[in-house]
Amino acid sequence: MATTTIQPQTTVHHDDGHEHEHHEGNFWTTYVFSQDHKTIAKQFLITGMAWALIGGLFSVIFRLQLGFPEATLEWLRPVLGGWITPEGKLDPEFYLSLVTMHGTIMVFFVLTAGLSGTFSNFLIPLQVGARDMASGFMNMLSYWFFFLSSAVMFVSLFLSTGPASGGWTVYPPLSALPQAIQGSGLGMTLWLVSMALFIVSTLLGGINYITTVINMRTNGMSFTKMPLTIWAFFFTAIIGLLSFPVLFSAALLLIFDRSFGTSFFLSDIYIAGEALSNVGGSPILFQHLFWFLGHPEVYIVLLPALGITSEIIATNSRKPIFGYKAMVGSMMFIAILSFIVWAHHMFVTGMNPFLGSIFTILTLIIAVPSAVKIFNYVTTLWGGNIRFTPAMLFSLGLVSFFLTGGITGLFLGNSAVDIQLHDTYFVVAHFHLVMGSASFFGMIAGVYHWFPKMFGRMMDDRLGYIHFWMTFVGVYLVFFPMHYIGIAGFPRRYYSWTNFETFSGWTDLNMLVSIAAILTLSAQFIFMFNFIYSIFRGKLAPANPWNSTTLEWTTPRFPQHGNWPGEIPTVYRWPYDYSKPGAKEDFIPQTVPYSETPESNLKHENDLIKLEMGSGSGVVTGNGH
């Protein structure tokens, strides 16, 4: 189609003089092995969406088993083949594989790679004012390592012994011994290979994000003028850099135990009356290593979503974010605390109760910065001129889930209460609300909000509203009942509960949960349709559809590699000048100098004008064209 260049509204730079840089590239270098951060972001997004679909389908299959234990699943035989038993039931070991793969896919491939990979890549250069990442080549490698990792995991789904099935936390000895469960054979080996590649991908990405944020900001973009999205991605990358290597260590030792016969995690194991040769290992050691990554990982998943929603809520409330510094501070505090609470996943491993109390206290302290964030979201909304775009609705959904899911964290964080609740559906409810749903909503909100910048077109709002309401109601219907099921003692990861008299009272609730899960998944197809349709047929997007202040909206509608055709714009003010008293419009982009807005400046900002201007040459006009 014709290339219409829409001039950015702001304008310190007039780019008549500059020809557009043409990056001649063939199909392969433009779309496949691209080093452009925007293309790489889209690659992450689309791969992440494909995984989300697979992970979602898996969850519906095991929900069928849990909700309708009597029903026949014969009709799934064409797809699942031998995993359907001759009686038409799901194979119990395959059930465990499904649960494991669902967890692994969602936590790592969708909410880590799909979320950080997409938005850190897309937004960091655009919002700090850089032409690309510090190293485009490493960035490309980061995606291709993720792709390889995905391919390995995908292949493992089709093994005759099935994919890994020891849970996403892959605790040994279960995950170490193929004799224990089929999935711990080749499936687990591929899981480990895939995770090793994944870790390399994450580290390559993270090194790039941190370097870019620190070294490549445009003129005037001081740390205190960075949008909260950037702060969030920055902290996320730091957490990842410090915690993923630890998962690497754990995986390495597990590989040695599995394939070379060492005994880091194995000891005194009898199988069919026969003792294994492994002595002297400690399975608890694995849990320490795993959760040293595992807990920070939950924040790796959540922080980018919080950053995205901070931006969307401020923009759509037409108000400055409440407590910018408190938001940054609480993210930093969360990032630090996330490294010293891991043992709250291990309260029932026989740890010293005194140590348990220490971890209880440290864990409960996390509630403080979390509450600060919720408070700031609500106060930003308070009295705002709220626009309910789909992105805004999903952001509000995140705030809701973060609250309801975070509160149950306080129950679990008490080492005494956790004795009853550990490994029940209560935990499942907790983390699906606070991590699963909240981060997922953040990601979806980000897609709706930045779609115009990614593809130059708008997504359909009406489909967006339907998608939102079905998903929002669906998520609560799925996960709220799980609290009750969990308090009743229903253990997680059980294939069948019909043999237990105690749990027969929960049949209806389990059925409701499963139906709601199907409803929620089907709503995602509306989104998929909207997404794909809008890429090709959506309404053309204006340059700045949400009247936003940040730098990405000053680029042309289809930014080339390099982002800005002319010079990179300079930044003069923080990103949250919405509805400033006295201002002509209800937003002032970051690129507008104070000298252009005498009507709305505060006193100390007027003083800055003197610094802005050199030898008193008049005012730079803003809307020159």
Add this chain to the structure above:
Amino acid sequence: MSDMKIENMRIVEEPKKPLAMNPKKFGLWLFLTTVVMVFASLTSAYIVRRAEGDWKIFELPSLFYWTSIAIVISSITMHMAYLYAKKDNREMVQTLLTITGLLGIAFLIGQFYGWVQLVSSKIYFVGNPSESFVYVLSGLHGLHLVSGVIFLAVVWRKSALGKLVSGNLAQFEMCMTYWHFLGGLWLYLFLFLSLYR
């Protein structure tokens, strides 16, 4: 139009680049952080596991003392090469880099024969975790050192082609940082393994 005026405009806050660092060098430091985390987690796993008892105590191979000396000397020659590179003394740079590389390779061979010593005193990779840990820690360090030698070869080639000039030493500096880091890492591991037996 407005272009003119922008010329004589000063920016309120000059872009603060607090770490005015070459992005590649900065990236290297971040990479080193991840390596530190890998070894920190392994050595703390060692401590945690050791505290649980059932821990076999044995002597480290005597060759590890000699390889430690070799790696320290290689760091010194590396640094001397750098000083000569700043003075554009290509001949000395070549010689010293060659010595550094050879010392690195000698280190690796020494580590390998250290393992042979271990095996001959019946300390196997597959055995008590205290034995396995020695192999894992020294092996993983050795792998990193292989990458260090390759990096060194790249810099050596650059110098051989005469492209290593005093104004443009960023890559050399990165190689040097990595080399010193790996030397320090080994000394830490050696000390750790000797003290926490």
